[in-house]
Amino acid sequence: MTNGAMTPLIYELTVHPDGTVAPGRGVLAAVVPAAAEGVPVVLLSCDPRHDPGRPINALAPAVIGWLYKKLGVAAAGIRWAVIDNHGHFSEAVPDFAKVGAGGTASAGAVALNGTASAGATALMGTAPAVEFRYFTGGVGSPAFFRAVGAAGEAAIELLAAVIERPSQEAVALSAQSFLDAVAAHGRLPTPGMIFRRVEAAAQTGDLRAIASAIQTDPATSASLINSANAARFAAAGITASVPQAVTRLGTSFVRRIVFVAEMMARYQKGACAAFDYRGYWLNAVATGAAMSALLPEYKISERLADDAFSTGLMSGIGWLVVAETFPDLMTRYLERCRDADPVTKARAQREIFPSEIYRVSDRYLQRFAFPDVVRATIAGKSDIDRAWYDALARALRAAQGLAPFDCLAIPTTVPVPDPCREAWQRWQGFLAAPR
Numbered sequence: 001m002t003n004g005a006m007t008p009l010i011y012e013l014t015v016h017p018d019g020t021v022a023p024g025r026g027v028l029a030a031v032v033p034a035a036a037e038g039v040p041v042v043l044l045s046c047d048p049r050h051d052p053g054r055p056i057n058a059l060a061p062a063v064i065g066w067l068y069k070k071l072g073v074a075a076a077g078i079r080w081a082v083i084d085n086h087g088h089f090s091e092a093v094p095d096f097a098k099v100g101a102g103g104t105a106s107a108g109a110v111a112l113n114g115t116a117s118a119g120a121t122a123l124m125g126t127a128p129a130v131e132f133r134y135f136t137g138g139v140g141s142p143a144f145f146r147a148v149g150a151a152g153e154a155a156i157e158l159l160a161a162v163i164e165r166p167s168q169e170a171v172a173l174s175a176q177s178f179l180d181a182v183a184a185h186g187r188l189p190t191p192g193m194i195f196r197r198v199e200a201a202a203q204t205g206d207l208r209a210i211a212s213a214i215q216t217d218p219a220t221s222a223s224l225i226n227s228a229n230a231a232r233f234a235a236a237g238i239t240a241s242v243p244q245a246v247t248r249l250g251t252s253f254v255r256r257i258v259f260v261a262e263m264m265a266r267y268q269k270g271a272c273a274a275f276d277y278r279g280y281w282l283n284a285v286a287t288g289a290a291m292s293a294l295l296p297e298y299k300i301s302e303r304l305a306d307d308a309f310s311t312g313l314m315s316g317i318g319w320l321v322v323a324e325t326f327p328d329l330m331t332r333y334l335e336r337c338r339d340a341d342p343v344t345k346a347r348a349q350r351e352i353f354p355s356e357i358y359r360v361s362d363r364y365l366q367r368f369a370f371p372d373v374v375r376a377t378i379a380g381k382s383d384i385d386r387a388w389y390d391a392l393a394r395a396l397r398a399a400q401g402l403a404p405f406d407c408l409a410i411p412t413t414v415p416v417p418d419p420c421r422e423a424w425q426r427w428q429g430f431l432a433a434p435r
Contacts, residue, residue: 007033008030008031008032008033008154008158009030009031009158010028010029010030010031010158010159010161010162011023011028011029011031011067012024012025012027012028012047012162013026013027013028013029013063013066014026014027014052015027015052015054015059015062015063019062019127020062021062021063021065021066025047025049025050025052026046026047026050026051026052026053026059027044027045027046027047027052027056027059027063028044028045028046028047028159028162028163028343029042029043029044029063029067030042030043030044030154030155030156030158030159031067031071031155032151032152032154032155032158033151034077034151035149035150035151035154038148038149038150038151039077039078039079039148039149039151040074040077040078040079040151041078041079041080041081041148041151041152041154041155042064042067042078042079042080042081042155043081043082043083043152043155043156043158043159044056044059044060044063044064044080044081044082044083044092045082045083045159045343046059046085047163048163048343048346048347048349048350049163049346049350055084055085056082056083056084056085057082057084057090057130057132060080060082060092060130060132061094061127061128061129061130062127064080064092064094064127064128064130065094065126065127065128066126068094068096068126068128069126079091079147079148080092080093080094080130081135081144081148081152081155082132083341083343083344085347086344087140087337087340087341087343087344087347088134088139088140089134089135089139089140089141089143089144089341090132090133090134090135090139091132091133091134091135091147092130092131092132093130093131093132093133094128094129094130095128095129095130095131096128098128098129135147140339140341141156141341153411153413156341156342156343156411157411157413157414159342159343160342160343160346160409160410160411161397163342163343163346163409164346164393164396164409164410165380166356166358166379166380166381174354175354175355175356175359176355177354178353178354178355179355179359179360179363181325182321182322182325182326182360182363182364183363183364183366185324185325187271187324187325188321188324188325188364188367189263189266189267189270189317189320189321189324191258191259191262191263191266192262192265192266194213194214194216194217194220194258194262195255195258195259195262197209197213198210198213198214198254198255198258199255201213202251202254202255205251207243207246207247207251208243210246210251210254211242211243211245211246214242214246214254214258215242219261219265220257220258220261220262220265221242223257223261223430224242224245224246224249224254224257224258224261225239225240225241225242225245226429226430226432227245227249227253227257227429227430228244228245228248228249229429236248252306253306256306256309256310256313257430260281260284260285260313260430261430263281264278264281267281267320267324270320270323270324270327271323271324271325271327272323272324272327272330272331273327273331274330274331274334274335275319275323275327275330275331275334276405276406276407277320277323279403279404279405279406280316280319280320280323280405280407282403282405282431283316283399283400283403283404283405283408284312284313284314284315284316284317285313285403285424285427285431286398286399286402286403286424286427287312287313287315287316287395287396287398287399288308288309288310288311288312288313288395289309289312289399289402289420289423289424289426289427290312290394290395290396290398290399290402290416290417290420290423290424291308291309291311291312291391291392291395292305292306292308292309292312292423293417293419293420293422293423294308294391294394294395294398294417294419294420295308295391296419297391297394297417297419298387298388298390298391299387300387300388300391307371307373307374308388308391310370310374311373311374311377311378311388311392312392312395312396312399314361314365314370314374314378315358315361315377315378315392315396316357316361316396316405316408317360317361317364317365318357318358318359318360318361318362318364319357319405319407321360321361321364322353322357322360329352329353332352333348333349333352333353333407334406334407336348336352338406339406342408342409342410342411343409345407345408345409346409349409358378358379358380359379361378361379362375362378362379365378372384373385373388376388377389377392378392394417395420396408396410397410397411397414398414398416398417398420399420400412400414401413401414401415401416402416402420402421402424403424
């Protein structure tokens with residue numbers, strides 16, 4: 001990359017003890033060109049998935065030197081920044097005039113007060129001297145965004161996209177023990193009697209029995225009728241009849257509505273006082289809506305829309321499961337990362353929860369008869385059906401723009417495709433119904 005052009009890139013790097021840098025694990029570097037108004041940005045962070053054993057301030061000089069050489073003339077005008085393990089943002093100001101000639105040691109990292117930072121030993125090779133300065137306005141992401149503009153948001157998005165990838169490594173023993181404890185817990189969230197009756201009737205295709213089960217609950221009936229009177233059914237006229245609504249919507253869609261309605265009604269509050277139960281459900285429905293809306297883009301048959309919605313809806317059920325079964329862990333996480341950036345949230349998740357949340361979701365869903373592709377996609381198995389895996393990743397990001405859920409290590413600034421926004425809008429009547 002030496003012709004002056006720069007495209008958004010993410011580098012995963014290792015800094016060896018002698019200061020040499022190579023592709024590997026330990027440090028993430030997001031490289032973003034200038035937006036319409038702003039400057040090019042490089043944002044560095046220790047990888048939450050692979051602790052390099054040294055703070056980012058100690059590693060940044062070597063990485064900056066490596067990237068400076070890699071980018072060539074495209075490096076001109078870059079603003080360098082780092083996120084430390086506490087979620088604090090700092091500007092990194094390199095002095096390339098102090099690069100060690102002939103491969104000698106540089107002056108190393110310099111702390112915020114201008115003195116050598118603790119533990120930041122001199123790094124060999126082309127590492128420049130670096131001074132770290134807080135951005136005007138504070139150490140949080142808003143100060144960083146104000147200083148660098150849209151390129152900063154794009155850099156956070158790049159980092160978040162990497163750290164969200166589900167790991168394909170074997171489950172560690174401690175994580176397996178945690179998953180076993182979750183699965184055996186007496187407070188696992190479950191839908192109520194109405195859903196069970198609807199499920200039983202759906203197995204035999206008995207629409208009358210489905211309607212009878214729903215009519216016993218006014219809130220679920222109202223949700224169903226409201227959905228049946230949506231704009232797309234306008235030609236059929238307005239109905240106030242649950243049996244007519246069941247016929248109009250179809251068994252699969254009715255089961256979906258009843259499941260969401262019952263779970264939302266049962267879990268408006270729960271074991272974890274700090275957990276945003278309604279925010280969780282809004283985000284879950286938005287993810288399902290976005291997933292089903294993205295099927296044409298990923299060349300997935302629209303006849304699989306119900307499975308796609310279920311994939312999105314249930315993909316984050318592990319959050320609800322942990323909130324109900326281990327509320328103290330969830331409270332610790334929420335206290336630590338309220339209003340934090342995605343990288344800090346990802347780091348907190350790995351330090352606080354014994355297992356990744358997507359593994360909790362997968363373990364919980366073993367209780368239900370979901371199609372293989374649904375379970376595999378939620379479990380992060382990209383080799384089963386890559387299109388489903390990619391569609392869910394996109395849906396999760398779109399949903400965070402439609403109905404943000406603070407637990408997720410996903411930026412809320414990601415553009416939302418129009419089909420996802422339209423699909424989400426169709427659920428507003430259902431979500432507004434009293435419960």
